[in-house]
Every structure is written in C-alpha cells, then in structure tokens.
Amino acid sequence: MKNIFYVLVVDLLSVPALNAQNGLPANPDPNKCYVRCVTPDVYETQTVTVQTRPAYKRLEVVPAQYETQTETVVVREGYTRYEIVPAEFANEQVSYQREQPYNKIATTDASFGSGSERVEVAPKISRWEYSPYEGCKSDDPGDCQVLCWREYPAQFQDIPTQTLSADAAYTTSPAGGRTDTYTKRVVSRAAEVREIPVPQETATIEKRMLVKDESVREIMVDAETTTVQREVLKTKG
Secondary structure, three states, rough: OOOHHHHHHHHOOOOHHHOOOOOOOOOOOOOOOHHHHHOEEEEEEEEEEEEEEOOOOEEEEEEEEEEEEEEEEEEEEEEEEEEEOOOOOEEEEEEEEEEOEEEEEEOOOEEEEEEEEEEEEEEOOOEEEEEOOOOOOOOOHHHHEEEEEEEEEEEEEEEEEEEEEEOEEEEEEEEEOOOEEEEEEEEEEEEEEEEEEEEEEEEEEEEEEEEEOEEEEEEEOOEEEEEEEEEEEEEEE
C-alpha cells in the first residue's frame, strides 16, 4: 500500500511529464487521477569477455649468415732486380819518354890563309904649282912666283890580308833523353748489368663471405582476454 501511494503521489505531481510514457492516456481528462501499477525490472547475469590486450606481431631479427673462404693474394709483386758486375782489370807496362833528347851541336872554327892587298892611298895627280924663283928683288912674295906644271905619281900601300880557307861550321848529334815505364790498368772484361727476375710473393687470407643477409621474422602474438560478470536488463519493470 505504501508503494502504491507513493506512485499515486508522483503521478499527481507529474502528470504532464508522464503523458508521453507508455501506459498513460495520450489525452488525460483534467482533474482526473490515474493509477499506474509498477512491476520491478528483471535482470539476468551474463558473462562478458573483454579483450585486455589486442593481438600484435613481434619482430625478431634473424642474424646474418657467413661462410669462411680462403683466397690467395699477392703481397709483393714480382720485379726485376739489376745486378752490376764490375769490370775486371789487368796490368800493362807502358814505356814513355821521361826526358826528351836534344840535338847536341859541335862547332868548327873558320880557317884562314895569309895574303896581301895593295891599296892606292893617293892617286896620281898633275897640277900647277906656284914656286918662287931665285933672284926676285921684290918685297911682295906674290911678285916672285912662277907657275910650274908638276906631276906626282900615285902612292900605294901593301896591306896584309887573310883568305878564308874554310868557314865555320857545326854538326848536330842526339844527346840526352831518358825513357821509363809505368803500370797501366787496362780493362780485361767490361762491366755489365744483369737482369735477375724476382718472383712475386703470395699469402693465403681468410674472408667471411655473406651468405644470407640479416632479416626480420614476424611472430604473431595472440590477443589476451578476460571475462567479467554483468547484470543485463532482461525485462523492463
């Protein structure tokens, strides 16, 4: 009875608001009361599965794969080595003129013979000459002179002379000069250059060759769920 009364009071106070609800007349009469009987809602318990973590993929790195290979490599290239073979020498005696000779001169004096040569020292002359005459009584000597033609014979002088029998002369003859020897080193075999090939040097090395590169592998991880209980309205009261 208390519940019914409570409902009646509520209906009286809020009749306009309830007109639109089910079970009430669409056009109620004024000042008319209506009785509404309320039944409780009926609920039922349901089990609900909730996904607490979605499914996802996990990436896993797959390491790269290598294999070991051996290889022969050149560590020093071949080349040509040059070897110098020195020259060989022998001794040889060489004569030389230590002092040059000269021509020695021997002289011969000139030789002379004796002789004479007459030389006219005064020629024969003829001339007029003044001569005083005897018996002249004048004091002037010029008054007591006469002209006489006089001849004078030539005058000669014998001069001793030498005649050349043989003139001076000279002769030459070699003199002086000395010879000596010295040692000379002569090439008995010439120098030469030999070409000696030197082979290359090799070594064995190891290499890690990539067979398969690093990759990614996808691993699917399932979703995680949990269950909860909930009350669900089965029938409206």
